[in-house]
Amino acid sequence: MADRFIPALQIRHGGVKMEKTEKALHTKRVLEPAGWILQLLTGLLLAILVTFHFYEIHFASHNAMEFDKVVERLSDTGYKVMYALLLLSVSFHAFNGLRAIAFDTEFGLRNSRTINAITALIILGAFFYGLSLLVMF
Amino acid sequence: MHLREFFQEGDSMNWLKWFEIRGKSLFSIAFSLHRLTGVVLAFYLIMHLSYLTSLRFGQEVYESFIATTVTPTFLVFDILLVLAGVYHGVNGLRLILHEFGFAYEIRKPLLYFTYVVTLIVWLIASYQLYRYVMGV
Numbered sequence: 001m002a003d004r005f006i007p008a009l010q011i012r013h014g015g016v017k018m019e020k021t022e023k024a025l026h027t028k029r030v031l032e033p034a035g036w037i038l039q040l041l042t043g044l045l046l047a048i049l050v051t052f053h054f055y056e057i058h059f060a061s062h063n064a065m066e067f068d069k070v071v072e073r074l075s076d077t078g079y080k081v082m083y084a085l086l087l088l089s090v091s092f093h094a095f096n097g098l099r100a101i102a103f104d105t106e107f108g109l110r111n112s113r114t115i116n117a118i119t120a121l122i123i124l125g126a127f128f129y130g131l132s133l134l135v136m137f
Numbered sequence: 138m139h140l141r142e143f144f145q146e147g148d149s150m151n152w153l154k155w156f157e158i159r160g161k162s163l164f165s166i167a168f169s170l171h172r173l174t175g176v177v178l179a180f181y182l183i184m185h186l187s188y189l190t191s192l193r194f195g196q197e198v199y200e201s202f203i204a205t206t207v208t209p210t211f212l213v214f215d216i217l218l219v220l221a222g223v224y225h226g227v228n229g230l231r232l233i234l235h236e237f238g239f240a241y242e243i244r245k246p247l248l249y250f251t252y253v254v255t256l257i258v259w260l261i262a263s264y265q266l267y268r269y270v271m272g273v
Contacts (some may be wrong), residue, residue: 069201095179101176133190133193
């Protein structure tokens with residue numbers, strides 16, 4: 001599949017002309033090196049943090065979702081730091097991933113600057129909104 | 138922004154192609170599933186943050202949300218969500234391994250292994266969710 005090229009089409013992406021080929025569909029090819037590396041690193045971090053979060057809520061006890069227990073966890077500094085890290089990783093990973101999907105369309109490539117700006121705003125918005133819930137306790 | 142541009146006929150980068158299975162390699166299907174589950178999880182993230190907003194309004198509002206969502210009716214959605222999460226996570230780890238140059242020579246067996254691990258983890262997690270929701 002990887003070697004089956006479609007007719008090349010010149011597309012401008014981040015100021016650089018690139019050929020739209022099937023190889024260019026790969027997420028790595030549409031993100032900048034930093035965007036791709038951070039996607040991998042946050043993915044690794046999430047595999048650990050989400051597993052821990054799921055274990056904590058559904059395996060460790062039967063009342064972890066009760067209001068008092070939630071408040072107790074969110075009042076703990078260790079949990080606060082862990083949740084802040086989880087929030088930052090998941091916000092970046094999710095919306096950077098959606099950005100990569102957008103760049104897999106001609107529309108996305110043509111409007112890359114706007115999409116980058118919107119993505120940055122959404123990542124920061126989600127992170128700071130989640131953080132505002134964390135610091136309440 | 139015109140929706141028509143997203144659905145542009147003949148656009149080989151059209152995301153609707155993710156849903157095509159015929160003639161695709163297992164790796165392409167894994168890629169499509171990775172993206173589909175990613176989109177589902179991104180939407181869930183927004184829902185989860187909205188849900189947690191109920192904490193702002195105190196115990197009564199939060200518990201009414203819990204009473205509505207932690208129910209047998211929602212269990213089906215939760216179990217499907219766990220499937221999406223487990224697949225995205227396990228397949229993502231496979232992609233990271235390959236990205237760093239590991240296990241590329243056994244990429245096909247590793248892909249099968251990914252599906253087996255996903256199935257096992259999903260069944261265990263789903264059983265645990267079932268016990269949690271049903272109070273077993």
